[in-house]
Each structure stands twice: as C-alpha cells, then as structure tokens.
Amino acid sequence: MASVFYRDLGHDYPVAVHGEGMYLYSDSGDQYLDMSGGAAVSCLGHGHEAVVAAVQKQLGDLAFAHTAFFSNEPQEELADRLASRFAESGARIYFTSGGSEANETALKLAWQYWQAADRPDKTIVISRQFSYHGNTMGALSVTGNSSRRVHYEGVIHDWPRIAPCYAYRHKNTGEADADYGRRAAGDLRRAIEEIGAEKVAAFIAEPVVGATLGAVPPVDGYFREIRRICDEHDVLFVADEVMCGSGRTGSFFAHEQDDVLPDIVTMAKGLGGGYQPIAATLVRQHVVDAIASLSGGFKHGHTYIGHATACAAGVAVQRCLDEQKLLTKVAAMGRELFDLLHKSIGDHPNVGDIRGRGLFAGIEIVADKETKEPFPAKEELASKIKAAAMGARLICYPGAGSVDGKRGAHILFAPPFIVESKHLDELAGRLDTIFKTVFGA
Numbered sequence: 001m002a003s004v005f006y007r008d009l010g011h012d013y014p015v016a017v018h019g020e021g022m023y024l025y026s027d028s029g030d031q032y033l034d035m036s037g038g039a040a041v042s043c044l045g046h047g048h049e050a051v052v053a054a055v056q057k058q059l060g061d062l063a064f065a066h067t068a069f070f071s072n073e074p075q076e077e078l079a080d081r082l083a084s085r086f087a088e089s090g091a092r093i094y095f096t097s098g099g100s101e102a103n104e105t106a107l108k109l110a111w112q113y114w115q116a117a118d119r120p121d122k123t124i125v126i127s128r129q130f131s132y133h134g135n136t137m138g139a140l141s142v143t144g145n146s147s148r149r150v151h152y153e154g155v156i157h158d159w160p161r162i163a164p165c166y167a168y169r170h171k172n173t174g175e176a177d178a179d180y181g182r183r184a185a186g187d188l189r190r191a192i193e194e195i196g197a198e199k200v201a202a203f204i205a206e207p208v209v210g211a212t213l214g215a216v217p218p219v220d221g222y223f224r225e226i227r228r229i230c231d232e233h234d235v236l237f238v239a240d241e242v243m244c245g246s247g248r249t250g251s252f253f254a255h256e257q258d259d260v261l262p263d264i265v266t267m268a269k270g271l272g273g274g275y276q277p278i279a280a281t282l283v284r285q286h287v288v289d290a291i292a293s294l295s296g297g298f299k300h301g302h303t304y305i306g307h308a309t310a311c312a313a314g315v316a317v318q319r320c321l322d323e324q325k326l327l328t329k330v331a332a333m334g335r336e337l338f339d340l341l342h343k344s345i346g347d348h349p350n351v352g353d354i355r356g357r358g359l360f361a362g363i364e365i366v367a368d369k370e371t372k373e374p375f376p377a378k379e380e381l382a383s384k385i386k387a388a389a390m391g392a393r394l395i396c397y398p399g400a401g402s403v404d405g406k407r408g409a410h411i412l413f414a415p416p417f418i419v420e421s422k423h424l425d426e427l428a429g430r431l432d433t434i435f436k437t438v439f440g441a
Helices: 049-061 073-085 099-116 137-141 146-152 177-195 222-232 254-258 285-292 308-323 326-345 381-391 421-439
Strands: 016-020 023-026 031-034 092-096 124-128 200-205 236-240 264-267 279-283 351-357 360-365 397-400 409-413
Touching (some): 031 421, 073 092, 073 308, 092 099, 099 200, 099 264, 137 146, 200 222, 222 236, 326 351, 326 421, 381 397, 381 421
Parallel strands (some): 124 200, 200 236
Antiparallel strands (some): 023 031, 397 409
C-alpha cells in the first residue's frame, strides 16, 4: 500500500523518474512528450543544465534564510529583473511559493490598500465566471470554476462574478469584436453599480483564461474598457497571470498585448519553470505607497516568501529567456503550433474552436460543429481524453465544464518554450491517435 495521499486515491499513477528536454520518462521506461508543461509550468523543459546548476550553487551558498530577519541576493536580483520588465517604474515584487498564495496576497493587498485610504468598506472583489484563481479559501472565493468550488460552498465567500470575454460562445452573430468587447466589459460596470462602488475593492481576471476554459483570449479593446471602468469607480484591477504570464503568450506579461496596466499582477508556474516552487505578486507604486503608510506595513506573510533557492531558480529562468531570446521564439513557434492544429484537426467534426496566444493553445471539443452543442456531462469526455493521451504517451491538459460548469470539454496545450518543429510533428501524430481512440475517427 502506498503511503502517499494522491490527488485521486483510486488512480494508479506512473512514476516519473527522469526528465530531459521535451520528455518525461517513467520507471517502466515509457517516454512521454510534454506538450503542456504539466500545468503550463515547465517553460524550459526538463533537466535544463543552466537552471539546475544555479539551484545547486545556491544550495551550496545559502539554501534559506527567513525573510523576517534577512533579504537575500537572489530575491533582490529577481525582483529587479521582474520590475524592469513592467511598463511603469516603481513596482515592487512580493514572492511566495505558488499561484494560490500570489492571488491570496493580491486580495490582502487590495483590502489593505483601501484601509490605508480610510475606505475600509471597500472589501468586495468581483471576478468572472469560468475563472480559476487558486485553491486557498480566499482565492477559491473569487474563482469561477464551479467544480472546484462545489465542495466548499457555504464556507467560502460567494462574491459576484461577471461573464468572461468568450467570443466563441458569447459573441453574437455579426457582432463586431469592438462592440462585443464593450458589451462584455459593461457587465463589470453594472455589477459595480448594483453593489455600490463604495463597497468594491477590486476586479480580478486572467488576461487569457487558462485551465477552466482552455486558453480563451479577449477580443481587442475589452481590457482597455475594463481598465477605464475600474478607474471610473475607484476599483483596483488585478491581472492573474499565474498560468498565462511569464512569457507564455509571447510577451513577458500577458496584459502587454491588451495595452493596459493593471494595479497588481500575479505570476507563478513558468516563473520558476518547475525547478523550484515560486510565485510573485507585482504591485504598482501607488499601491506600495499606500501600504507603506500603514503602521507596521503589509500585514501578511508565509514562511517561505523570498526563498533564496527558489528565487535563484527564477533568476536562472529569466536569464535563459533573455540570452536565448525565447520570447521571440514563443511567438514564432506559437504561429507554427496554431498552423499545425488547424491543418491536422481543424476540420474534425468534433473540433469547435482553436484559440489562444503564443504557446498557449486551446481546442474546444463539441458534439456538433455547426450548433456548438457540447457532449453530455455524463460522457466525462475530458477524462477519456486524458486517458487516451496518457496511452499515446502525450501530456496535455484536458478540462471540463466550459459551457455551463458541467457540460463542455477542451484540451489545453502549453509546451515548453524550447519546443521545435519536430516536436509539433510528434504532437500531430499522437493527436491523431487520441482522436481515433476517443471519437473513432
């Protein structure tokens, strides 16, 4: 009997023993092509020598020193590097160990920001349906993924959520993108006015929706209107880039491509590339100044914030991004990935939509291509796709519930930035096997 408390206690997991480049290897010798980086984590693939060496060196120099007593050089360098990538000077970076912690930090920053402004009634955080912001109780309260929330209803906050900007499902026939973007963003204005702006602290959204919808980007102009509405009503805008940021969409910050500047940005996953658990919450100068005015500063903390070895891994990843010009490669290989997906499965009768940005791609699966009707929830299509993918030795990220929380299925791809054309050719072959296994054609 295994002593591990597995995610699924009834599932028999293969044991991963080695990773090299785009591949993971099990103890039985099977080779898996990693086309999702786990959960968009392994941006540099597996066994990257420069990152491994940086972590090993840091362990020899200083593994850990509690940040209640000390700072450390990797933390200082990584903060400088991230702040320098942001479009406005004066940003500060708060390091944690995972995306849920980063978003929990963002929520606490928003609340304490309004306390510092002597407006303590501004406590409500608006989010979007079909979002995922983490599994801590605060982050789960703003999450719009019903399957992740259902077991905690009555315990977590049931804050208001608006519809996502989801053109495939929600844009009207013949409606221009600009008109749809304004209409979708208008839901935020209505929600704020219904609640009362004096009670709303922040709005949180993923610039490109990840796990719950499968790489859904906004239409052009949507987030500019969101930013305008937030400014008009004195509401902070938090961009959750835990999955879609850190270079994944072809720019380091996903929000760059929407020509907006959030007040707070969260990031994780690709920030450390899986070599160490690390996340970050980037805070603009005006928020920093407000928090600094509070007696005793920011009331928040975890044992491993600013962990020296984790930050050293983050610094090494940042160096690789720059030295190997990987953001340019993400954009180029992203175009190749989308071209391959359209050519290989775009005409399949069960492929409804192919969307995303950079090396962040989603395929929406439907029962009927013309009507966009999803498969019934009882089909458990996402589980079938994952099983078929593992059988084909392909790691991808299937998801369910994208239509109404129960019906709907998609496949998310987030390959490491080191992906080459030959790996995409492999993907095409394995996708063909998966589709034949699941759909019979």
